[in-house]
């Protein structure tokens with residue numbers, strides 16, 4: 001019989017959930033968010049956009065397929081093969097049923113061991129659907145995850161007040177040189193998921209990954225990718241200024257934004273962002289392409305949304321969320337600039353919107369001529 005220490009999740013409104021500890025034995029505090037995705041914990045946990053957040057997964061059975069080898073890399077890019085960054089970014093993990101025994105061809109260790117190595121605590125044996133109902137009714141809340149025998153988290157820490165992007169972005173320029181490159185794309189790294197790099201590289205591009213606050217308008221490039229990233233987009237003023245500069249200096253160089261990238265492009269286009277009641281985190285968000293009857297099923301992970309009211313002349317909504325009608329993308333009517341709130345790179349799926357990378361590459365090639 002395996003013995004686990006106890007753990008307690010405390011929400012900001014005082015609600016408490018008692019369960020058992022797995023992963024690191026450490027107490028933490030953060031923003032409690034939920035995801036309804038049924039698969040993909042290795043990818044989600046390494047998504048830098050989850051920085052500062054205690055993640056509740058509503059799918060009950062977690063850990064059953066273990067964790068792949070973090071040392072396995074893709075020879076072309078040198079990036080880890082199976083993860084979205086080089087470490088676990090969530091602050092803590094909340095699940096219903098932890099599988100102590102894992103089984104998968106690709107697994108080399110357990111979820112608990114991987115979390116422990118990364119210093120991230122988990123709690124299991126709690127009713128994640130009830131937690132989710134509370135968050136859906138009262139709105140997203142801060143929380144503490146306390147582990148038996150460890151000093152308790154002192155305060156309800158709000159990660160959205162910090163510049164999280166600065167903490168997860170690269171600090172130097174990293175070039176993924178592709179011997180078959182037919183175009184060069186600058187990737188503004190606000191906490192980019194590695195699959196964005198893979199999706200560009202695999203389309204015959206050399207990817208030049210630059211820090212979040214780098215003035216990329218001075219570089220020589222064929223297109224710009226604005227990455228996803230954690231926290232409040234309003235804190236990325238430096239990136240917003242650089243996007244404005246680049247659009248003014250190089251209006252013929254296509255620009256494509258994903259998630260935080262969409263929010264930052266929207267700010268650069270005159271709009272603002274606001275915090276959603278409880279965010280969109282799942283693999284099955286329906287988004288309608290505005291002006292068509294075409295809906296796509298998308299992967300999402302965001303807590304803020306774009307208020308299109310201030311969008312400048314020439315800009316229009318590109319996609320709308322069919323669940324709550326929030327804006328899911330914008331595009332320029334005449335210039336090659338567009339962005340989406342969802343994840344076309346979408347590890348661990350669904351891949352329905354990966355075609356947007358092809359669209360971006362086609363646009364780059366048209367403007368290169």
Ligand SMILES: NC(=O)CC[C@H](N)C(=O)O
Nearest residue numbers: 228229231259260303304
């Ligand atoms: N995945 C992302 O890029 C998230 C963007 C932003 N941090 C939000 O929560 O809305």
